[in-house]
Amino acid sequence: MEVVVPLQASDLEGSADGGYVVLGRMGEVWVGRVTPELVATPWGQAATARCAVRVGDQVLLGFEDGVRRMDPTGVVEELVVGLGPVYDLASSPDGRWVAGALMDGRVFVWEAPDLELAAVLEGHEARVAAVAFSPDGRWLVSGSWDASVRLWSVAEIDEPAELLLDRLQRAWGRRPEELLVRAP
DSSP states (O other), X not given: OOOOOSSXXXXXXXXXXXXXXXXXXXXXXXXXXOSSSOEEEEEEEOTTOOEEEEETTEEEEEXXXXXXXXXXXXXXXXXXXXXXXXXXXXXXXXXXXXEEEETTSOEEEEETTTTEEEEEEOOOSSOEEEEEEOTTSSEEEEEETTSOEEEEESGGGGSOHHHHHHHHHHHHSSOHHHXXXXXX
C-alpha cells in the first residue's frame, strides 16, 4: 500500500525503528511510522530548515546556523547554534548518535538526545552534503562536494584518548609530536 504525503519533500530521513520524518519545501514537518497504514502526522512548521531527522520522540532540524529540536506539539527549541549551515542530519540505528554535515567540510557527532558534542570529524575539503550510519551503527559515512566519501569508525568515539594515541604510535612507529610540522 502506498500513501502520498501532500507536499513536496526537501528531505526525507528514516530511522531503524520504522519511523520517518519528511521535511516539506515550505517547512512542513511530518512524522510517521512504516506500518500497514503508513500514516504521517503533521508536527509543525520549520520554514527555513534544511534537513530533519527523527530521534526517539523528537525531530532534530538543521538550519543555517545550527540544530534545533521540535517536539510532538510543534515547539522548536535551540540546541546547537553558531555552527554555520547544517546540510544533513543522520541518527545511528540505536538512536545514541546524531551526525551533522556542515558547509565548512566538518562532520559533527553528538550524543542524543541533548546533542552533547562527542566528536568533530575533519578531512573533507568542501561542503559535506550527506551523512549516514551503517545499519549496524559501527560506521558513519560522509559525502562531500570535494568528490570524496569518507568512512569513520563510530566505535572510536567512545575510546579513551590514551588508547587512540597508543594505537596511532604503534601504527606509525613514531610519536605524533615527531610528525608535526612547525611553522617558521
